[in-house]
Amino acid sequence: MFSDATAETRSVALRAVRAAAALCQTVQADIDDTVATKDDRSPVTVADFGSQALICRALQQAFPDTPVIAEEDSAMLQTEEQAHILEQVVARVQAHEPAATAESICRWIDHGNADRYHDRFWTLDPIDGTKGFVRGDQYAIALALVEDGVPTVAALGCPNLPDNLDDPTSHGQVFVAVRDEGAMQFPLSDPDADGTPIHTRDTAQAEEARFCDSFVSAHSAHDKAKEVGDMLGISAPPIRMDSQAKYAIVARGDADIYFRLPRPGSDYTEKIWDHAAGRLVVEAAGGRVSDMHGEPLDFTHAPLLSENTGVVATSGAIHDNVIQALADYER
Ligand SMILES: Nc1ncnc2c1ncn2[C@@H]1O[C@H](COP(=O)(O)O)[C@@H](OP(=O)(O)O)[C@H]1O
Ligand SMILES: [Mg+2]
Numbered sequence: 001m002f003s004d005a006t007a008e009t010r011s012v013a014l015r016a017v018r019a020a021a022a023l024c025q026t027v028q029a030d031i032d033d034t035v036a037t038k039d040d041r042s043p044v045t046v047a048d049f050g051s052q053a054l055i056c057r058a059l060q061q062a063f064p065d066t067p068v069i070a071e072e073d074s075a076m077l078q079t080e081e082q083a084h085i086l087e088q089v090v091a092r093v094q095a096h097e098p099a100a101t102a103e104s105i106c107r108w109i110d111h112g113n114a115d116r117y118h119d120r121f122w123t124l125d126p127i128d129g130t131k132g133f134v135r136g137d138q139y140a141i142a143l144a145l146v147e148d149g150v151p152t153v154a155a156l157g158c159p160n161l162p163d164n165l166d167d168p169t170s171h172g173q174v175f176v177a178v179r180d181e182g183a184m185q186f187p188l189s190d191p192d193a194d195g196t197p198i199h200t201r202d203t204a205q206a207e208e209a210r211f212c213d214s215f216v217s218a219h220s221a222h223d224k225a226k227e228v229g230d231m232l233g234i235s236a237p238p239i240r241m242d243s244q245a246k247y248a249i250v251a252r253g254d255a256d257i258y259f260r261l262p263r264p265g266s267d268y269t270e271k272i273w274d275h276a277a278g279r280l281v282v283e284a285a286g287g288r289v290s291d292m293h294g295e296p297l298d299f300t301h302a303p304l305l306s307e308n309t310g311v312v313a314t315s316g317a318i319h320d321n322v323i324q325a326l327a328d329y330e331r
């Protein structure tokens, strides 16, 4: 399905995300005492730092000249107060990179601290949905290559996502997408397994849609999504889920719409790493992604999506209807 042009990029990204997912799974199995609080009061864990260290290390080795814009940095790890977190990060990363030291790990993490737009860069969320991760729910490892402002290659690991939402027993997928070429899912449990192509649902009538939004109500206006869903005639209850796993379930047809609508009075600006990989996975699978006004997501103001308000992803054919309903709602 994928052309040879992106073979090395895809394989480095896929391998790095698989290693990071394995690290996250071992930390999540034993989550106590691995969580710290950032200056903005949001949680960060040993696994966020470990995942960023492993992926940035792999990217730096394979593509030394391509900047990386990632969520975390090593500053708080280097404080005395968080020495116990650094110690655990070192132990977790050494399981994958035996020669790693505290110094090299902090350097790898900070390889992800390019802070402005470039014509070609990687963007990484080492754990998206940290609150879900800590709760034992959904989270994602989200990596995308952005070229000329558009995501072109993505690897999105979803270690807790069931293969089938109605059967939570088997889970763990990594989604790989290439712009204009398609999207596939690979089981995380078997690195040798072939991928399966994924497609959005061919829902033509909005009332048949299922929509998803954030589990955390502070991240997205639940009541607004529900009311717009009502206007569209949607009767199915919303799927509330953490992380870019929401993009993945739209991409493979478990849901038709992902609403991320700002709460009234919110001055939060969305970050590129929360959307770059997910957007590409949905678009390559046949869906559409825009902000809530129908404008394309603009990654040229990295690290912020400062030109956009909210995000809407859909299975495709219903996108214009959904954007129209949002405009009618706002009126
Ligand atoms: N007030 C807010 N509004 C919208 N998104 C927010 C927010 N505060 C934090 N976030 C973002 O919401 C992401 C999680 O999204 P979701 O609710 O879909 O799981 C967080 O990613 P991290 O968990 O990587 O920090 C964070 O970037
Ligand atoms: Mg995030």
Ligand SMILES: [Mg+2]
Binding pocket: 048, 071, 125, 126, 127, 128, 129, 130
């Ligand atoms: Mg994160």
Ligand SMILES: [Mg+2]
Binding pocket: 042, 043, 071, 130
């Ligand atoms: Mg965070």
